[in-house]
Amino acid sequence: MKTGSLRLQLTLWLLLPLVLLLALDAWLTDRRASAAADQAFDRTLAASLKAMREGIALRDGRVEVEVPYLALEVFDAEQGSRVYYQVRDADGTTITGYDGLPMPPRPNRTLYRTHFYDAVYQNTPLRMAATPIPLHDVRSARTRMVWVLVGESTEARQHLAHDILVGSLLQELVLVTLALVIVWFAVGRGLRPLHRLSHAMAARGPDDLQPLDDTALPDDIRPLVAAVNQYVARLHRMIAGRKRFFADAAHQLKTPLAIIQAEAELALRESAPANVHAHVARLHGSVQHAAREVAQLLSLSRLENDSGYAPDLTPLQLDALARNVVLDWVPVARRDGIDIGFEGHDTEAASVTRIEGQTHLLQEMLGNLIDNAIRYAGPGAVVTVRVEGRRLIVEDNGPGVSASEREDVFKRFYRGQASASREGNGLGLSIVREIVRLHGASISLSETHGGGLTVAIVFPEN
Template sequence: MRSLRLHLILWLLPALLCLLALDAVLTYRRATSAANVAFDRTLFSSAKAIAEGIRVREGQITVDIPYLALEIFESNAEGRIYYKVSEDKGRYLTGYEDLPPPPRRDLRFYRPVYYEADYREVPLRLIALRQPVHDVASGTTRVVWVQVGETPELRRDLAREILIGALQQEALLVALALLIVLIATHRGLAPLRLLSAQVAARADNDLSPVTVTQLPSELGPLVDALNQYVTRMGRMLGARRRFFVDAAHQLKTPLAILRAQTQMALREHDPDDIRRGLLDMEETLTHASRGVQQLLSLARLEPDSGYDVALEAVDLAALVRELALDWAPVALSAGIELGYEGPQQQFIQGRRELLQEMISNLIDNALRYSGGGTVLLAVAQDEDGVVLQVIDQGQGVPLDEVDSLFKRFYRGPAPKGEGSGLGLAIVREIAHRHGGDATLEATAGGGLTVTLRFPSPAAAIPEPA
């Protein structure tokens, strides 16, 4: 299991390191700019000092480098200083004759021009200063250029020192930030640890909602989701208990009858009597088996069973006609006319095997309790959806019993024939699983009509061939 603290560190550390790298680049640029400003002032002072030592004597320009400029040169022991003095027209006076000229010439006096150039395969930072020199004897003015350049060692060293100091400070801040995150995470997870301890301390059969006071609002959704899960588990366990109770209720009577029939068959000596007893036992087993199958279907269809119904386009009209043909021999043997009324195709979103079980239960109930006459299967569509009706012309049921017929094991006050009272309950659950509903009403002229209404299919329905 991954640690939340480690997860936070793995997310925060790369981000902080990226920020540290970005800040290092920006800090180095700022340090380089600050070093250039500081050392450019030194270059300007050197150029001014050299310019102040330029004189015109007897028509000749002489350059006396003052002590201040020499002192500046000596202070730059780690680097190298280059200078050049030339006339405005380019005549070399002193210094390094091949020192690179500035890329642009500012003709205004005393305006320094800073530039960078390579000299003898060495990068230099240079200043060029245009300076007038007056000849007092002749009253003329000569113009000279003073150039001073230095290698960038001192600038780089200063920028590096500033960068190292900034990185040390920021690394300390990153470490403190991670420490604060760890401490905050530990304290922030305390309510979660409290919640975990309370949930772990609950009894195995305790499915009551979790209630924890003084929880942060961020843990509210977690507690709500946990309570919803506990509620679903309670409903699923309740469904399982109902299934066991229903199974015991459903199997108790057939097993008792089967035991009595077995004892009676064991007392018989005539093979014909024994055969009749075995046939009765087979009928009882068939009835019990059908009841168990219906119970299993009902348990699977309950909303809390965990069974996921994946719907797809199903031709309801074709399915009803197919099942009507399958049940036709049973209807003929009972003297009942089984018919279909509806379109050739009518699609709905459903599960074919569930719809097949639902329609089979409806046909079985109609043939079993109609008492003769006609059973009509009708499919239609209106503005509210698709309608399936099973109409019989039997004796019907009283209006006060209509709602009770969908209950489990209910067969009315005067049940006829064999049955478990689960058929219509299964029909209603399958209809609900398809987003529909099932209702009962009296048939005009006598009998019972079961109406199933399904929503119109949301998916595109193929055109008939």
């Protein structure tokens, strides 16, 4: 799936939160603008109410109202606003002004206290101010309370709140646009190391597997470069392993193939059946030898640490597997005059010897150990395979391996002094070591009591 530009994705991910923040701020600004407009116009209402209050008096028991021009002229500058006023008695009787103006929802009769509230009068939304005032008649010494109400239609304050909101939004849109431009160029500059890295990778030759230099790269990109270098290193080891395999195969097969070719040519020249048979027999032996070396090279190449091979381990009985492998090698041992035996648990105790392993790999491992023992111990020798719990032991009474060579014998194609005159290619123990590693086990070589070699493999707990 195409993901597009990383630069564009980063910009969009920054744009979405900015848009949400802009919407939230627009809502908050609208509330603040409405509150600011109400506060400003409420002061005008309060001033008008105060001016009207000064024109109201009580004379001879009658309320006389003189609405001063100052009380209403404060609204003249507000285009489109309409002003309503009313002076009413405490019992609700209108003394002067617009009849039916709404009173405060919860009127408080505290004198001179101004109530601000929203109301609707004749389908017109109003912002109202109301206050109760006492009137004193000096002549009659009487006191009377009246309500003074002033209302203004909300067009002007809505217009002011709208202007505040639009101005704020325009300013914020400009800032968001500038922020996105800055982010666009900042992200582009921040991605320059990735572009340089991609150009450096593209400029490399097909055989250049050197690690990438991360000294001039930001800390955030270094893990990526480290992962690439690890992958390239694994690839380099795999390629080196394949090259090593082909080189080893060419080296090891050169002699058998030359022998096969020579024996085939000699057989073609012979006319006597006995001579032809002799050449064919030697040719057959060379083919068997070459086939064995190819099989071991392929097995070693597949099992090496850099091949990426991971066996599927399942529970199995070690002693039962070892017994079956020994039975398979009995005919070979008898043919070479070797006494081979197996020592393991009895049937009832066999269930305790269970390990995690792969059957065919363990069979190949034990087969290589038995083959080495038969091949190098010589006729008349005794080879014993023993299972002790999680320990698999193969011991013989042959010439053994000197202590100085016990680490070298695991190297490929290494053949010790005792085996220099014997047939073999030095790959058996290399294969054994790789199989042991894949099972998380350990292997050790020691001298058999009375002379010979003992190979002990210890498998881990499940």
